[in-house]
Each structure stands twice: as C-alpha cells, then as structure tokens.
C-alpha cells in the first residue's frame with residue numbers, strides 16, 4: 001500500500017513558539033485517518049498548515065512524492081489536496097450555487113476543466129443542496145452549511161480530503177449523514193484526513209486513529225483497536241502514551 | 248425645486264464611479280482608500296495631455312488612459328500597499344492619505360494651479376420635461392448608470408467578479424478554494440483604475456481641471472459608498488443619488504457654504520444607525 005500523504009517532523013505556529021512540535025502522520029492511499037485530541041492540542045493548526053494557510057517552519061508535507069512545502073494554498077488544491085475548515089467554511093454572501101461554482105472556476109490548469117461543478121455524483125451525495133441553489137449561503141442551517149462546505153471541497157475532485165470537525169454542533173441526524181457521506185466519498189477512492197470530537201462515530205468509519213496532545217502525536221493505532229479500549233476518554237487526558245503501552 | 252433636485256441628482260451621480268471604486272477596493276482590501284480623489288485628478292490630467300496637448304478626441308483619450316491607469320494602479324499597489332498588507336487597515340489607510348498627497352502634487356508640479364479644461368465643443372443645453380439639461384449632465388447620467396450595471400454584471404455573472412466577492416467575504420477560504428488572491432487583487436485595482444479615470448474625466452467636464460478637483464469630492468464619494476453599503480454597486484449608485492439630491496435641496500434651507508457638511512452628517516448618521524448601509528451585508532469580524 002503506497003502512502004498518498006506523508007507528514008514529516010512538522011513544526012508550525014502563529015507567533016513566537018511552535019504550536020505543532022514535530023508531527024509525523026502517514027495517510028495510506030484510499031484510507032481514512034482520524035485525528036482526535038483535547039481542545040487546543042493543535043489539530044486545526046495542523047490542517048491549516050497542510051492546506052498552506054500557515055507556514056511549515058520545519059519538516060515536510062509530501063503528497064504523492066511531491067513536497068507541498070513551498071506551494072501556495074491554491075497550488076496545493078491543484079495538486080489534489082482539498083480542505084474544509086472548522087469555521088467560516090462557506091462564503092456567506094454568495095449563493096449556494098456560486099459557492100459550488102467558485103471552487104472550480106480557478107482550476108483551469110487541472111484535468112477537470114470540462115464538465116460542471118455540479119455533477120450527478122455530487123447531487124447524489126448531497127440531495128438537499130439543489131433545492132437551495134439560489135439561497136444565500138449565510139442563510140442555511142448549520143447542517144446545510146456543513147454539507148455545502150463539504151460539497152465545495154469535492155467539486156475539485158481531490159485525491160486527499162481534509163475535514164476539520166465536520167460534525168461539530170450538528171444534530172444527530174446530520175451527524176449520521178455527514179459520516180455516511182465521508183464513507184461514500186472514501187469508497188470512491190478519496191483518501192480522508194479528518195479531525196473529530198465525536199470520536200466513537202468517527203472511528204467507526206476510520207482505518208487509523210491518531211491522538212494529538214499539546215502539539216505532539218501521542219498515539220497512532222488502528223481505529224478498531226482504539227474503539228475497543230476501555231476508557232476512550234483517558235486518551236484526551238494527555239497520558240495517552242502510557243495508556244496505550246498498558247493496553 | 249424640480250430643477251434644483253435634478254441638479255442635485257447630477258452632482259450626486261457624478262460620484263458614482265469613484266464610489267464604485269471605493270466600494271470594490273474596500274471590499275477586497277479592507278481599508279478605506281483616501282487616495283481615490285487624487286487618483287481621479289491624476290487620471291484627468293493624463294486625459295488632458297492626450298486630448299488637449301496631443302489633440303486626440305476625448306473619448307479615445309479617456310479609453311486609453313482608463314486602461315493605462317488600471318495598469319498604473321496595479322504598479323502603485325505593488326510599491327505602496329502590497330508591502331504593508333499584513334500590517335492592518337489603519338496602516339494602509341494612512342498610506343493612502345500619503346499617497347493621495349503625493350499624487351495630487353505630481354499633478355500640481357506638472358500643470359500648476361491654473362484651471363484647465365478639456366477640448367470639447369460647447370453644446371446648447373436642451374429642455375426635457377421642463378428641466379434644463381446640458382450635454383455633460385447627460386453623459387454623466389448615462390455613463391454612471393452603465394458603470395453601475397457593468398459592475399453588477401461583473402460581480403454576479405463573471406468568474407473574476409464572483410472571485411472578488413469571495414475574497415471580500417473570506418480571504419482565507421478563498422485561498423483554500425483555489426482562488427489566487429494576488430491575481431484577484433490585481434484585477435480589483437485594474438477595474439478601480441478604469442472607474443477612477445472615467446470618474447475623473449466626468450468631474451473635469453463638469454467643472455474644470457485643477458489639482459484639488461478629485462479630493463474635493465472625497466467626502467461625497469465616501470458618503471455615497473457608506474450610505475449604499477460598502478461592497479454593493481447598486482448601493483453606491485443609489486447612495487450617490489441620495490447624497491447629491493439631499494445636499495442640493497439642503498441649500499434651499501441652509502447657506503450653500505455649509506453644503507459640505509451634509510455628506511459628513513450622512514456618514515455620521517449611517518455609521519450610528521445602520522453601519523452596513525442600505526444595501527451592504529453586515530461585516531462580521533473574524
């Protein structure tokens with residue numbers, strides 16, 4: 001199995017001092033890797049750095065043998081890496097349809113130049129969206145916004161999809177829908193790197209679980225092994241390493 | 248009364264183009280560009296050079312300068328604002344004040360303080376529904392309306408316009424959606440440059456060319472843009488109309504010398520009661 005995304009010794013931060021203090025994560029092609037960990041441990045910072053919004057101070061990000069380190073965010077999208085941020089992940093003042101279109105309009109030099117943003121495949125995954133095309137995206141419900149953000153990230157046919165807490169703040173119905181959709185997208189060959197708080201639901205559809213704490217990777221394990229651990233919550237308490245060794 | 252209102256409408260509508268430029272620049276770059284007045288002055292003098300000194304027709308001179316001025320603003324951005332982009336809007340605003348001062352004095356240095364005018368033949372005013380209207384006023388109304396419609400079309404129907412709205416809405420998201428924001432910023436300056444060049448010519452036709460010609464409209468331009476709601480082309484147009492009519496009608500009850508106070512009052516009232524303007528979207532700070 002080849003690795004589609006390799007994160008090596010990654011350091012990044014906002015001001016003085018690093019938030020990410022040497023992160024190593026590998027995403028095998030076609031798999032789902034879920035990152036869990038306490039609030040403030042640097043999960044969102046990691047995805048921002050991978051997307052190119054934050055400078056990688058040390059280390060490397062390799063997508064299909066190509067280093068992304070010096071690429072701008074738009075170029076990383078073109079290289080096949082798509083990202084759904086945790087917050088502010090839609091253009092509120094644009095309509096739903098405009099949100100979907102815009103994600104592809106500037107991809108001219110990539111293979112999916114032809115065709116439309118809204119493929120049958122996309123409508124199949126997000127049946128709620130077509131009825132809302134003309135609505136201002138800012139007027140959608142929380143669940144619909146999340147679906148829209150997800151759909152926008154797919155319009156560019158990424159090879160790796162990064163999702164930052166896609167189920168945060170959603171009703172149980174939307175939460176199930178979101179994870180179902182992640183699973184379907186993955187079944188179509190897209191590798192997924194996801195950050196989630198709803199660990200149990202997320203790990204059910206994941207292959208690998210990565211636990212982050214305080215800017216470090218505390219544990220990397222098979223998702224179903226982690227699901228079987230007696231006290232999943234102790235993973236969040238920062239002594240995950242000892243816990244894992246013990247089990 | 249009707250004639251006064253009409254005159255007000257035209258004096259107001261004349262700031263539509265710069266108000267559109269202000270609205271567009273503010274939306275994408277998030278700072279109030281106070282150099283727009285002097286930018287109009289400079290563009291008007293460039294048109295003067297082609298039209299009067301080289302003898303080209305005014306329309307052709309304006310078209311050539313509009314395109315060149317768009318390019319010039321990209322270059323100006325590159326040396327003045329771009330290096331400061333990370334420093335926040337206050338720094339950029341102060342830089343724009345300085346830039347305005349420099350540009351106005353470049354015009355002064357080249358052409359002095361004497362008032363000049365474009366080479367156009369005089370046309371007789373005509374009457375329409377009891378209102379006296381001259382050709383310059385007609386041109387102002389037509390050009391401003393067309394510019395507003397063109398901006399609306401650009402922002403809603405064209406990919407580059409949609410991308411401008413996306414960058415205005417959420418710059419970080421625009422980047423991760425594959426939009427090269429530096430390119431969008433260049434387009435924004437280019438379009439603003441064309442609007443300001445044509446706006447400068449309209450003002451030069453209405454009054455005369457002198458170094459402070461553009462900056463004297465600054466308050467009205469910002470009042471129109473803020474009243475309409477920064478970011479909305481229709482808002483800039485309606486805002487310009489309202490400011491013009493209100494200022495002109497106000498001279499019926501207050502001394503004309505205080506006219507300049509009207510747009511200032513409008514700015515204050517809008518900022519207190521409806522900061523997003525008539526047509527703008529509330530701006531949420533992230």
Ligand SMILES: Nc1ncnc2c1ncn2[C@@H]1O[C@H](COP(=O)(O)OP(=O)(O)O)[C@@H](O)[C@H]1O
Pocket residue numbers: 014015019037038039040041042043044045046
């Ligand atoms: N824009 C920012 N500027 C400065 N510090 C930030 C910023 N965003 C997050 N941080 C800090 O970085 C740390 C990690 O945050 P984050 O990556 O959002 O954590 P998580 O997603 O795991 O909850 C926190 O201490 C947070 O305060």
Ligand SMILES: [Mg+2]
Pocket residue numbers: 043044045086164165
């Ligand atoms: Mg987070």
